[in-house]
Amino acid sequence: MSHGVPNRNWSYPTAIKxxxxxxxxxxxxxxxxxxxxxxxxxxxxxxxxxxxSAALDVMDKAGLGRAMFSDVDPNPNEKNMxxxxxxxxxxxxxxxxxxGGGSALDLGKMIALMAGQKASxxxxxxxxxxxxxxxxxxxxxxxxxxxxxTAGTGSEVGRAGVLTNSATHKKKIIFHPALxxxxxxxxxxxxxxxxxxxxxxxGMDALAHCLEAYCSPFYHPMSQGIALEGMRLVFxxxxxxxxxxxxxxxxxxxxxxxxxxxxxxxxxxxxxxxLSHPIGAVYGTHHGTTNAVVMPMVLDFNRPAIEDRIRxxxxxxxxxxxxxxxxxxxxxxxxxxxxxxxxxxxxxxxPDLAMLTEMALEDxxxxxxxxxxxxxxxxALYEACL
Numbered sequence: 001m002s003h004g005v006p007n008r009n010w011s012y013p014t015a016i017k018x019x020x021x022x023x024x025x026x027x028x029x030x031x032x033x034x035x036x037x038x039x040x041x042x043x044x045x046x047x048x049x050x051x052x053s054a055a056l057d058v059m060d061k062a063g064l065g066r067a068m069f070s071d072v073d074p075n076p077n078e079k080n081m082x083x084x085x086x087x088x089x090x091x092x093x094x095x096x097x098x099x100g101g102g103s104a105l106d107l108g109k110m111i112a113l114m115a116g117q118k119a120s121x122x123x124x125x126x127x128x129x130x131x132x133x134x135x136x137x138x139x140x141x142x143x144x145x146x147x148x149x150t151a152g153t154g155s156e157v158g159r160a161g162v163l164t165n166s167a168t169h170k171k172k173i174i175f176h177p178a179l180x181x182x183x184x185x186x187x188x189x190x191x192x193x194x195x196x197x198x199x200x201x202x203g204m205d206a207l208a209h210c211l212e213a214y215c216s217p218f219y220h221p222m223s224q225g226i227a228l229e230g231m232r233l234v235f236x237x238x239x240x241x242x243x244x245x246x247x248x249x250x251x252x253x254x255x256x257x258x259x260x261x262x263x264x265x266x267x268x269x270x271x272x273x274x275l276s277h278p279i280g281a282v283y284g285t286h287h288g289t290t291n292a293v294v295m296p297m298v299l300d301f302n303r304p305a306i307e308d309r310i311r312x313x314x315x316x317x318x319x320x321x322x323x324x325x326x327x328x329x330x331x332x333x334x335x336x337x338x339x340x341x342x343x344x345x346x347x348x349x350x351p352d353l354a355m356l357t358e359m360a361l362e363d364x365x366x367x368x369x370x371x372x373x374x375x376x377x378x379x380a381l382y383e384a385c386l
Contacts, residue, residue: 006219011177013157013263018186018255020248023055023147026097026185027062033143033182035095037065039088041108042099043072046149051190055099055147067091069111072100075280075287076107077166078123084111088142095143098181101202102153102287105146106161109179113161116140128160128175128364138178146181149190151241151254152202152288154209154262156184164281171277173364186259188251196242197289200337203238203254205288207231207333208272208295209261214313215306216268216368223267230260232317235329239336268368271298271360275382278359283348292339293346297384299327301377305370343385353382 017025030038038059046052047070056066069087072080088096088111098108114123117140125135146156155161160175194202210230213223233253240250275298276290299310303323311322319325340346357379360366366373373381 008219010220010222010266011159013259014180014182014184016157016184016186016259018252020187020189020252022185023187023190024058026055026058026145026147027064029183029185030059030064030095030097030145031062033095033145035064035143035145037067037091037093038095038097038145039091039093039111040068040097040099041072041084041104041111042068042070043101043104044070046070046100046104049193051149051193052099059097067093072103072107074103075164075171075284076103076110077164079166080107081110081114081123081163085115088115095145097145097147099147099149101148101150101198102155102162105148105153105155106163109144109155109161110163110174112142112144113174113176113179115142123163123174124165124172126174126176128173133176136176138176141176141178144179144181146184147190148184148186148255148258150194150198150202151191151251151258152205154206154258154260156181156186157259158262169281170359170362171281186255188248188255191251191255192245192248194245196245197286197338199242199245200339201286201288201292202258203234203241203288204292204295204337204339206254206258206261207234207238208288208291209265209269210234210257211295212270212272212368213261213264213267215302215309215370216270217370218268218368220267223264226260227264227267228313228316230257230264231313233257233260235317235333238333242337269365270369271301271366271373271381273365274360274363274369274373275385277363277365278356279343279348281359282356283351285346285348289339290346292334292337293341293343294385296327296330296334297381299330300384301381302370348386351382351386353379356382
C-alpha cells in the first residue's frame with residue numbers, strides 16, 4: 001500500500017443479453033463463442049421441462065445438436081463432474097451451455113474447466129487459494145455460455161464454481177478467470193416456473209450476497225454501490241415475484257439483483273456464507289434458504305462493526321429505524337417468504353457443532369466478515385441459529 005492507497009485487482013462481468021424471450025438468441029451467441037457442438041448441462045428437475053426443450057430446439061434448429069447432461073445433484077460433487085466429463089469427451093463436444101440454477105451453472109463450468117486438462121491435475125488443485133488457478137492449462141478450458149433459470153446465485157457472471165467433496169462433505173470454491181462465461185443470457189421468462197420455495201431461497205441468496213458484500217471491510221467502491229442497489233431491488237421485488245410468479249418486470253429486477261450480488265461479492269462475503277456452506281454440504285439444505293435462516297443472527301453478531309453502515313443503507317432503502325428497522329425488514333421479508341426461523345426448523349437435527357465450527361472457520365468466506373470469527377464466537381453463533 002503506497003501513499004495510503006490500496007492495491008486491488010477488479011474484474012467486471014461479461015456480455016449480458018438481458019430481456020424477455022432472448023433465449024431465442026442462444027444459438028447465435030453459442031456460434032459467436034465458436035461452438036459447433038455444445039453440451040447443455042442442466043439439473044434433474046429441469047431436464048424435462050418445456051423451457052429446457054425449447055432451448056434444445058433453438059440449438060438443434062441451428063445445427064448445434066441437442067446434447068444434454070443432467071445428472072447433477074443439488075450440491076454438485078466431483079462424481080457428477082466426472083460423469084459429465086465422460087459425456088462431454090465421448091460426445092466430442094467443444095463447449096458448455098450452463099442452463100439452470102446455481103448447481104447446473106457451477107457443474108457446467110467445472111466440466112468446461114476440467115474436460116481438457118491432463119489426467120494428473122485434480123479439480124481440488126484449482127481451489128481458490130493464492131494463484132492455484134495458474135496450475136490449469138488455460139488454452140484447454142472450453143468456452144461457456146450461461147443461461148440462469150433462477151434469480152439467486154449469480155454464478156452466470158462469476159469466475160468460480162462451488163463443488164462439494166463427496167468424501168469430506170466440504171464445499172470448495174474452484175476458481176479460474178476463464179470460467180467467466182463468454183455470454184450470459186438473462187431471460188426473466190425462464191424463471192417464471194420456479195417453485196415458490198426456490199423463488200424465495202434463491203432471492204434471499206441474492207440478498208445475502210449484496211448484504212455481505214456491502215458490510216465487508218475491504219476496499220471496493222464499485223461493488224459497494226452495486227451491493228446497495230441490489231439490496232433495494234430484492235426488498236422491492238422479491239415479495240412481488242413470490243406473490244405473483246408471472247410478474248415479468250419484477251422477475252427481471254430479481255435477475256438483475258442476482259447478477260449484481262455476484263459482481264458485488266468480489267468485495268467479500270462473511271459469516272452468513274461461512275455458516276451456511278458447511279450446513280448445506282453436511283445436511284443437504286438449500287443454500288439460499290440456509291443463508292436466509294442465519295441472516296438475522298449474523299446481523300446481530302456483526303452489529304458493533306456495521307451499525308453505521310446499515311443505518312446508511314436503511315436510509316437509501318427507505319426503511320425507517322436505522323439498524324433495528326433494517327433487521328425488522330429482514331424478519332418481515334423472511335416471514336412473507338415462509339423461511340424457517342431457525343436451522344432446527346430447517347431440519348438440521350443434532351448438528352455436530354465442533355465439526356461445523358471447524359468447517360466454517362476453514363471456509364474462505366469467513367475472512368470477509370466485519371468481525372473476526374473465532375472458534376468460540378462461531379460456535380456461539382451456530383447455537384444462536386438453532
